[in-house]
C-alpha cells in the first residue's frame with residue numbers, strides 16, 4: 001500500500017499515527033480488505049475503501065502451473081510491468097520471488113528481463129505489495145530477490161522491504177538478495193546491514209571473457225573484484241554467499257569450466273547453486289546428465305553444490321518471461 005498516502009489520509013481524518021501500524025499488521029496477516037480491520041473505526045474504514053487501494057500494484061495476469069507455482073504479472077499505478085512468483089515445494093516450503101525494478105538496465109544476454117526496456121526502480125511499498133499479494137492466499141516462509149531487476153541498483157528500497165518481510169513470516173535468514181555483481185551496491189549492503197539476509201551472486205562463468213559475454217556489467221566490475229566483494233561480505237556478515245550458475249549447453253558447462261569454477265571458490269565462504277536454464281533467448285539449457293557431472297566435479301573439489309529445482313516451466317515463470325510476452329497488455333491498461 002502507498003504508505004505515504006496512508007499517512008496523509010490518517011492525518012486528514014485526525015487519526016493517531018498508530019492506525020498505520022494496525023493496518024500494516026492486518027496486511028501482514030493476509031487481510032484482503034479494510035472491512036476485515038475490525039479495530040479501526042467504521043468511518044475510517046469507509047474512507048479508506050473510497051480513497052486508498054489496498055495495493056500499489058494492480059494484477060494484470062495470473063497463471064498457475066501444474067507443479068503449483070503461481071506467477072503474477074502486475075502493473076504499477078503509472079503502467080509499468082512487475083512480475084512475482086510463488087513457488088510451492090513438496091516439503092511445505094513457500095518461497096516468493098520478488099522484483100526490485102520494472103525491467104532491468106543490465107541486459108544479461110540469456111535473460112528475458114534484460115531484453116525488455118528498463119522502466120524504473122520499484123518503491124519499497126511496491127516490493128512489499130508483491131509479497132502481500134501472495135500472503136493473502138497463504139503463509140509464506142522464504143523470499144528471493146530473483147525477479148525482474150538488479151536489487152543492488154535499488155538497495156534502499158530493497159532493504160526497506162526486507163525489514164518488513166519478518167512481519168509476514170519471512171525471516172532474514174530465509175531472504176536472499178541476488179546480484180549480478182554490482183560492486184557499489186554490494187559494498188553498501190555489506191556495510192549497512194547487520195541483518196542475516198543472504199547474498200547470492202550470479203556468476204555464470206569462471207573466466208572474464210565468457211562472463212563479459214553473458215553478463216555485460218562484467219566489463220565494469222570484473223570477476224576477481226566481484227568475488228573479492230563477496231568474500232568480504234561472507235567474512236563481515238559471517239555467512240556463506242551463494243553462487244548462482246545458469247547451465248547453458250556448450251557455453252559454460254564443460255568439465256574444464258567446472259574445475260575452473262571450483263578453483264575460484266573458497267569452500268568455507270561459498271556454496272554453489274546450479275540453475276537449469278529456462279529457455280528465454282538464443283541459448284539451450286544443459287542436459288540433466290551434464291548438470292549432474294558438473295555438480296559432481298564441484299562437490300569432488302569440496303564445494304557445497306546443489307541443483308535448483310525447476311518450477312513453473314509451463315507458465316513462463318523465469319525472470320522476465322511473462323512480462324516480455326504480456327507487456328503490451330500491461331501497458332495498454334495504463
Ligand code: SAH
Nearest residue numbers: 111146149150178179180202244278280318
Ligand atoms: N539481477 C539479479 C537478480 C535477478 S535474476 C541477478 O542477476 O542476480 C535472478 C537469477 O535468475 C539470476 O541468477 C539470473 O541469472 C537467473 N536467470 C535469469 N534468466 C534466467 C533463465 N531464463 N533461466 C534460468 N535462470 C535465469
